[in-house]
Amino acid sequence: MESGERRSVINGRGGAHLRATARDRGRRPLRADDLMTSPPRPRDVHRFVRGLLSLLLGLFVGSSVAFVGSPDPTGVFTLVAGLALTVASAAGIYVGIGRL
Known part of the structure; x- marks a missing residue:
């Protein structure tokens, strides 16, 4: 100051x-x-909703595939694979929603 x-x-x-x-x-x-503060712009709200939707769908898809595909569904591998698949599928869904 x-x-x-x-x-x-x-x-x-x-x-x-x-x-x-x-x-x-x-x-x-x-x-x-x-x-x-000024109200959020519609474009910012659209990005937030698109990101939240893709994260939720990616979490569901990633954890489901990791649970079904792992030999021990209660192990650490399921968590790590679920996180990796969640990130990959959430990114793909986010880009895919943007192309609609």
């Missing part, structure tokens, strides 16, 4: 006040409206 700029000030009642810098807010106290 530069000299003369203050971010927090203790008021007389013992509570903390947030004050914006002179450059940021024009020497007025920071209000709750200033802390609001």
Whole structure:
């Protein structure tokens, strides 16, 4: 912070006040409206939903194939193979959904 700029000030009642810098807010106290972020763009929401869907489907496919294909379904190999197949199938599903 530069000299003369203050971010927090203790008021007389013992509570903390947030004050914006002179450059940021024009020497007025920071209000709750200033802390609001802009709503997410539809493209960002689409990417998030596509990623979540591909991860869930990849987890189901990867763990199912690893459970059925391993000689000992309760062993560590099943977990490692399930994770590897989950990552591979989730990446493939994510790319495939993007091409639809």
